[in-house]
Amino acid sequence: MGGRDESVDVLERAGLSMVGDDWEIEEVLPPPFARRHVVAWEAEPTVTVAADRPDLVAEINAQWHRLAREAGIIDEDGVFLIDFSGNHTGRWFRVRLTDGWDLAGVLGERPGQPEFVTMSPAGDALVGATTEEYDVWLVAVDRLRERQEDAARAAAEETPEERAAAWESLFEGPKPTERLLQAWSLGLSLHPALPEDLHPLLLEKSNHSLYRPLPTKVVAAMLAHPNWKMRVMAAEYQSHITPEQWSRLILGAQDERRRWIFTMLAAERRAALPEDLCRRLATDPSARIRSEAAHLTTLPAAVAVALAGDPDEGVRYAACHAAWPDLDAGGREALMADADAKVRAAARLFHHREHPMPRSVYETLESKAGVLESARLERDLAAHLARHGEDDERRALARNPRLDADLAALLGEDPDEAVRFLVSTRADLTEDQRAGIRIDFRPGVHHHELDWVVALHDDHDAMRRLAASTHPLVRRSVARARHLPPDVVARLARDEDRVVQLFLAESCDDAPADMLMRVWQWWDGSLSTPDRPRGHPNFPRKDLLRHADDPNPRMRRLALDDPESTPELVERLSRDPSREVRYRAATDPRLSPVAAALLLEDPHDSVRHAAARHPHLPVRLLTRLLRGDGDAEAAAGNPALPVEVIRRMAERIGVPAPEGR
Numbered sequence: 001m002g003g004r005d006e007s008v009d010v011l012e013r014a015g016l017s018m019v020g021d022d023w024e025i026e027e028v029l030p031p032p033f034a035r036r037h038v039v040a041w042e043a044e045p046t047v048t049v050a051a052d053r054p055d056l057v058a059e060i061n062a063q064w065h066r067l068a069r070e071a072g073i074i075d076e077d078g079v080f081l082i083d084f085s086g087n088h089t090g091r092w093f094r095v096r097l098t099d100g101w102d103l104a105g106v107l108g109e110r111p112g113q114p115e116f117v118t119m120s121p122a123g124d125a126l127v128g129a130t131t132e133e134y135d136v137w138l139v140a141v142d143r144l145r146e147r148q149e150d151a152a153r154a155a156a157e158e159t160p161e162e163r164a165a166a167w168e169s170l171f172e173g174p175k176p177t178e179r180l181l182q183a184w185s186l187g188l189s190l191h192p193a194l195p196e197d198l199h200p201l202l203l204e205k206s207n208h209s210l211y212r213p214l215p216t217k218v219v220a221a222m223l224a225h226p227n228w229k230m231r232v233m234a235a236e237y238q239s240h241i242t243p244e245q246w247s248r249l250i251l252g253a254q255d256e257r258r259r260w261i262f263t264m265l266a267a268e269r270r271a272a273l274p275e276d277l278c279r280r281l282a283t284d285p286s287a288r289i290r291s292e293a294a295h296l297t298t299l300p301a302a303v304a305v306a307l308a309g310d311p312d313e314g315v316r317y318a319a320c321h322a323a324w325p326d327l328d329a330g331g332r333e334a335l336m337a338d339a340d341a342k343v344r345a346a347a348r349l350f351h352h353r354e355h356p357m358p359r360s361v362y363e364t365l366e367s368k369a370g371v372l373e374s375a376r377l378e379r380d381l382a383a384h385l386a387r388h389g390e391d392d393e394r395r396a397l398a399r400n401p402r403l404d405a406d407l408a409a410l411l412g413e414d415p416d417e418a419v420r421f422l423v424s425t426r427a428d429l430t431e432d433q434r435a436g437i438r439i440d441f442r443p444g445v446h447h448h449e450l451d452w453v454v455a456l457h458d459d460h461d462a463m464r465r466l467a468a469s470t471h472p473l474v475r476r477s478v479a480r481a482r483h484l485p486p487d488v489v490a491r492l493a494r495d496e497d498r499v500v501q502l503f504l505a506e507s508c509d510d511a512p513a514d515m516l517m518r519v520w521q522w523w524d525g526s527l528s529t530p531d532r533p534r535g536h537p538n539f540p541r542k543d544l545l546r547h548a549d550d551p552n553p554r555m556r557r558l559a560l561d562d563p564e565s566t567p568e569l570v571e572r573l574s575r576d577p578s579r580e581v582r583y584r585a586a587t588d589p590r591l592s593p594v595a596a597a598l599l600l601e602d603p604h605d606s607v608r609h610a611a612a613r614h615p616h617l618p619v620r621l622l623t624r625l626l627r628g629d630g631d632a633e634a635a636a637g638n639p640a641l642p643v644e645v646i647r648r649m650a651e652r653i654g655v656p657a658p659e660g661r
Contacts, residue, residue, distance in 0.1 A: 007087045015101030019079050019094045026603055028123030031083035033601045035117055038128030038139045045137035056112040060104035060136055067140045071125040073118050085115035152597035155618045163619040167645055170623045180628045181653050187636025198650055200225055210237040223249055235265045247277050260289045267295035279303055287312040294318040301326040313340035320346040341366050352376055372396035386410050398422035412437040427452035435470040453477035460485045472497045479503035484510055505533040513538050521554055553578030560588055571595055579604045586610035593618050615640040
């Protein structure tokens with residue numbers, strides 16, 4: 001056992017029974033912050049028990065039980081929350097005492113040396129036990145939320161001199177641990193004010209920033225970096241690399257393996273390489289580089305044809321796709337008779353996109369992969385497979401755009417539901433035919449939009465016809481259009497399939513405001529479109545204050561988007577019962593230093609991270625986080641960090657000062 005299971009086992013040995021699901025415990029002070037009240041240097045014991053008492057365990061248990069009762073830790077149902085030193089899950093457990101319970105004898109390094117914290121289910125009081133050198137301390141703390149408010153107000157009252165002293169204190173005392181320095185690296189790499197000259201240097205410690213567009217000068221410096229891994233990372237993740245930079249990058253790689261990697265990245269990213277560079281790569285001594293050259297988007301046709309006759313079979317195989325349209329009859333015949341089976345299979349597939357494949361050829365193929373989906377098939381072969389093929393053969397055949405209409409109709413009645421579904425998405429069906437195919441559409445299953453519908457996005461008549469389709473996947477694919485006629489938008493905005501409405505919100509600039517508001521109530525963005533529906537140009541921007549007291553927390557969030565919302569409302573919503581509302585307040589530039597300080601102890605990581613990044617966070621608390629007392633990574637990304645502090649942090653990390661400084 002490990003983790004939570006091991007913790008539950010320890011609690012059972014201590015005579016505690018679990019009550020309900022402990023993972024539902026949310027809106028109380030997290031265990032690490034509760035423990036601070038017990039183990040902080042300024043903590044004062046409510047009761048001390050001498051460590052040399054003969055009845056030590058029994059006395060600690062008795063004193064804890066008395067304090068817990070007096071503080072209201074144990075509610076009327078006998079329930080309380082507990083966290084202990086061996087709990088590796090970082091969560092509270094909701095428990096009840098059973099006969100023969102023993103906290104002091106079990107919840108510690110050994111009997112009589114307890115380390116645990118107990119809290120009331122409402123989260124407003126705690127009693128904790130900690131072992132000192134000669135005594136065991138029991139610390140009782142009441143009015144927790146009131147104390148948090150007082151501490152936040154005190155932290156926010158700092159003078160300019162105190163702020164300056166706090167920044168200076170960051171670099172005093174023991175050297176930060178490697179783990180802490182790594183957290184600084186991660187946070188600083190995404191800092192909005194990170195000086196350009198530090199970007200390439202800091203990237204050697206953390207590559208977080210590579211996943212967003214970097215300044216042009218930074219990209220140029222990375223592409224010229226002496227460390228070739230830095231050059232690879234730039235080529236892999238940065239999108240605005242010029243043809244000239246690609247040339248310098250590839251031709252500057254003297255090592256064959258590195259030149260191959262850069263060529264492969266250029267091909268994968270569909271980079272527009274200069275024609276003369278393509279020609280040089282197509283004649284490179286390395287076969288694997290020539291193979292990658294065959295995939296380059298700017299490869300001249302004559303060069304592709306030359307690669308189709310390369311001495312290496314891997315190069316010939318890679319060149320088939322690019323070269324086939326420009327090969328003469330002799331060149332095509334040569335590939336179909338190639339000594340290599342993979343080359344022959346690829347060439348035959350291209351050949352039979354133009355010339356029907358007979359059954360006799362199909363049955364002798366060494367590899368049938370991809371044939372049934374794209375090749376032109378003779379009638380008797382297609383008919384035989386439609387009636388007697390294996391499930392995977394009929395499914396592949398159902399995707400073939402060259403299949404005769406009557407055979408497609410036959411597959412539309414296939415006993416295999418997957419075959420019928422594939423047929424139902426074909427481009428050559430009328431909508432009446434599509435509606436006649438029996439399918440079991442499961443709304444929660446992810447489907448990609450249909451390519452043939454996407455190709456018609458600019459055809460308004462086609463969009464009108466397809467928007468009325470009975471097939472949800474067709475309508476979903478229509479909804480992905482950037483622009484649609486008003487009548488089509490109106491129809492899709494009322495669609496019974498809410499994913500159609502979601503796709504309209506994400507993709508169509510004409511989506512109506514009322515539908516966007518409906519979608520917002522159950523969807524707040526995906527990885528691909530994180531700003532939709534709320535960031536949609538038609539999303540309501542006014543009259544949102546009326547939602548400030550809405551029962552739905554998603555709607556309460558919107559109140560802060562209203563131009564007439566106030567700092568007072570930000571303050572109020574920063575104390576909202578809902579995590580997502582507090583998170584929204586934590587990201588608001590009007591958040592007060594007091595509220596930011598309070599949110600540093602929020603029950604939820606996301607809210608605490610946002611508070612750690614807020615520019616109004618008191619500097620004393622920000623530097624405390626940076627010293628490792630909390631979320632150092634988020635704190636290192638705080639916009640309030642002065643540039644000189646950033647430079648000094650970078651020096652501590654081990655990033656050398658740029659030349660000239």
